[in-house]
Amino acid sequence: MEATAQIMRDQGYAAATSRRVAALAGVKPALVYYYFATMDDLFLAVLRAGAKASLARMRQAITDDDPLRALWVMNSDLRFTGLYTEFMALANHRKAIGTELKAYAERVRDLETAAVTVALRAHGVDLDEYPPVAVSMVVSQMARSLSNETTLGVTEGHGEFRKFVERHFDRFGSASSAERTQRA
């Protein structure tokens, strides 16, 4: 499963064949089918393991003293976003993958929203003006978008965007006294 994830990240899901996975894992192709009936089952196992680890980290982030930044950092991990992009593409034509990825995305959204709600409320942000679900969507999705662009080699505007995000983190998350004034 480790080998599968690595190949998917480095060369795309189409390159994750039973032969290549086995070679990287140091075993023979037939052994892959001893543990996983089909390649789809292997992909699903990789997805579930990644989702489980990711959700665990996210539950930790909820209790973080700066959940917004924790969310940003988590979704800026190139290893994570690379895999996620591959699974998104895979989900396009593998029904089972799509179903699993959808379930995962919805659980993530719930957790993210909960974390952001706590953070915003704790700092007196108007939850009608800044709905937690919308804020969490911006933070996690933009972090992923920037990561995807970085992988592609596009970094134009990234510096300015990070500064832009930082300003809002200050306002919404770890509000310093200076930023409280700005909010008013």
Add this chain to the structure above:
Amino acid sequence: MEATAQIMRDQGYAAATSRRVAALAGVKPALVYYYFATMDDLFLAVLRAGAKASLARMRQAITDDDPLRALWVMNSDLRFTGLYTEFMALANHRKAIGTELKAYAERVRDLETAAVTVALRAHGVDLDEYPPVAVSMVVSQMARSLSNETTLGVTEGHGEFRKFVERHFDRFGSASSAERTQRA
């Protein structure tokens, strides 16, 4: 090329083989290689054609009386975002695709930023507080993210997010939805 794009959208890039493309186009596989030396060349041609059409629409959007909403609408087109996601995944392990996609993404960013700069400045928005490049990134990337999620079947928070975006469109000086209704 039309058949290739359709298959990529519906079944993923890995399904766009010379056989299937030819079948959908109503010709024989060998003919594909008469027009395109390799499958990579075909993918590149599809990418270039799509990029050209997309850039043309974007230049139009600059002169639109509501560039921000035009940007949002353009990047909410499921046909466009589906293809874009596939090319992102393809770029992971096809160097030529990656180079082309990067060049395209950078030209898009320049155009978007120009359009947003004009729009914000025209309505007296503070460009230091809301850097045009950051605003354009949020608008286009979030539109794509929502489209990708919709394709996956995830719509949680989408309604709230759209309202959130509408409020900011209004605040940034674009005609409010009420005004647009009046005009219509």
Add this chain to the structure above:
DNA sequence: GTCTATAGACGGATAGAC
């Protein structure tokens, strides 16, 4: 331009030895 036919590589998956 469009076709038939095919070479040659690689893929998923299975049978059966050890």
Add this chain to the structure above:
DNA sequence: GTCTATCCGTCTATAGAC
């Protein structure tokens, strides 16, 4: 559990007829 060996399908790409 892990292997060797193999079946059979699909893929890219090419040769050459029409």
